[in-house]
């Protein structure tokens with residue numbers, strides 16, 4: 037039997053970056069009677085696949101403020117926890133192949149300025165100086181955010197977990213939450229199992245249950261009568277062979293019209309897309 041408490045103030049389901057961040061932030065605010073349960077290993081879900089881009093500018097004010105908070109947190113997390121995060125502020129460049137997209141990017145840049153973000157509207161020539169590998173002859177312009185960053189998502193999640201543990205949170209791997217116990221319409225605990233054979237483990241009663249099970253969150257909630265509007269979507273990425281002369285400080289290239297982005301990764305080019313091949317990469 038795993039060493040599980042019978043009660044906790046908060047049970048967090050899922051040890052991806054979201055679950056570990058919730059654990060860390062609860063503990064920072066003094067809520068340390070927290071147990072995080074991960075059915076396999078920390079980061080084994082979607083977090084493992086992430087490219088690790090830390091963009092500061094989002095579509096709404098609140099999301100932009102949250103992204104700014106994240107950027108500031110990543111500046112100090114490594115020093116605080118002693119766990120490397122791989123955080124580097126290499127910047128990003130979003131490119132526009134037409135005037136309509138350029139207009140949209142410039143509006144985003146105005147919003148970025150309202151938030152005090154460092155942002156520059158740049159010409160194709162300046163894009164070429166920042167990204168010598170990019171083709172720019174069919175671009176109208178772009179927006180450069182010099183302080184956008186990249187992290188290693190696995191290491192960052194481990195840093196959040198380490199910070200949470202140091203503050204008293206209990207993190208248990210290889211324990212699956214089989215179901216949420218509901219009494220009188222309220223979640224009051226979790227039933228757990230261990231291993232592929234699904235060996236039953238002790239139930240944990242809790243005041244709060246935080247569902248951070250990523251793309252599995254919907255089914256877990258559904259069985260307890262709650263609706264989580266999450267749906268997994270296909271997302272692909274390509275990693276090239278080593279690219280000669282690629283700079284390890286290359287800003288991330290974002291190509292919204294090509295539905296993709298490009299970043300340097302260990303001397304290779306990592307390209308992520310969602311529905312069509314990007315147009316403006318190397």
Ligand SMILES: Cc1cc2nc3c(=O)[nH]c(=O)nc-3n(C[C@H](O)[C@H](O)[C@H](O)COP(=O)(O)OP(=O)(O)OC[C@H]3O[C@@H](n4cnc5c(N)ncnc54)[C@H](O)[C@@H]3O)c2cc1C
Pocket residue numbers: 049050051052053054055073074075076077078079080081082083084085086087088089090211212213214248249250251252253256271272273308
């Ligand atoms: C190719 C790709 C590139 C990406 N790039 C970026 C990027 O550059 N920047 C960015 O910000 N985001 C990026 N993302 C998105 C990012 O990866 C996700 O938003 C993030 O990892 C989600 O974290 P999570 O903790 O919610 O989910 P997950 O990492 O999936 O964690 C959920 C965890 O819950 C566990 N779990 C599930 N059910 C149970 C259960 N019943 N009991 C116990 N444990 C359970 C799982 O094992 C898993 O570990 C990218 C995603 C992909 C696929």
